[in-house]
Amino acid sequence: MNHLAHALLAGADEEWILGGVLGDFVRGAPDPALPSGVRDGIALHRAIDGFTDRHPEVLSARALFEPPYRRYAGIALDMWFDHLLARDFARWSTLPLPDFSSALRGLLDRQDALLPSTARRFAHYMRANDLPAAYAEPEMLDRALAGIGQRLHRDNPLGRMLPVLQDLEAPLQACFDAFFPELQRFATHWRPTAPR
Structure with a gap:
C-alpha cells in the first residue's frame, strides 16, 4: 500500500498517522527518541506491508502482469x-x-522536525502536487510511477506501466474490493495489540 492507504489505516491518532507515512522513510529500528505513537505507526506500516504482500488477492493480482512488468508489479499495485x-x-x-x-x-x-530528510523532501513534493488527493488522477499516477522508476538503479518499465494497469482495471478493481476491507479489519485489530 502507498501513502494514502497507510495514513487512512493508521486511524485517528496523529502520531500513528505520522508513523504510517514515515514507514517508507525509516530503515531499521525507529529512533527511540520518536514519540511512541509514531513508532507504533511505523510498526503498523510494516505490518500492513507484510499482510499485503502475503494476501492471496494481491498475489493473484501480481500474477496478472506479464514480464517485464511482473517484477515491478508490487510497486505498481501499491500505487x-x-x-x-x-x-x-x-x-x-x-x-x-x-x-x-x-x-x-x-x-x-x-511535525517537520521529526521528518527524516527524505520524508521532508517528499512532504514538499506532496504540497507541490496536491497529494495524496491527486492520486485520483491517472496523470498524477503516471508521473509518480515514472518518478519512482527514475530513482531505481536498474532499467525498469515503471514509466510505461499506466496503460498496463488501465488494461487490467476490472480484475484489479475486483482484487482491491475483496482485499481492502480485509486490510482495514487487520489494521483495526492490530492497533490495540501494538508491540510496545
Whole structure:
C-alpha cells in the first residue's frame, strides 16, 4: 500500500498517522527518541506491508502482469491501489478526500522536525502536487510511477506501466474490493495489540 492507504489505516491518532507515512522513510529500528505513537505507526506500516504482500488477492493480482512488468508489479499495485482508494474515497472514509489530504500535509508541516530528510523532501513534493488527493488522477499516477522508476538503479518499465494497469482495471478493481476491507479489519485489530 502507498501513502494514502497507510495514513487512512493508521486511524485517528496523529502520531500513528505520522508513523504510517514515515514507514517508507525509516530503515531499521525507529529512533527511540520518536514519540511512541509514531513508532507504533511505523510498526503498523510494516505490518500492513507484510499482510499485503502475503494476501492471496494481491498475489493473484501480481500474477496478472506479464514480464517485464511482473517484477515491478508490487510497486505498481501499491500505487494503483492508492489510485483506486483516492478515486472512491467516500466509500472508505467519512472525511472528503481534499480535506483528508490537506490535513495530512498539515500534519507533516507541523511535525517537520521529526521528518527524516527524505520524508521532508517528499512532504514538499506532496504540497507541490496536491497529494495524496491527486492520486485520483491517472496523470498524477503516471508521473509518480515514472518518478519512482527514475530513482531505481536498474532499467525498469515503471514509466510505461499506466496503460498496463488501465488494461487490467476490472480484475484489479475486483482484487482491491475483496482485499481492502480485509486490510482495514487487520489494521483495526492490530492497533490495540501494538508491540510496545
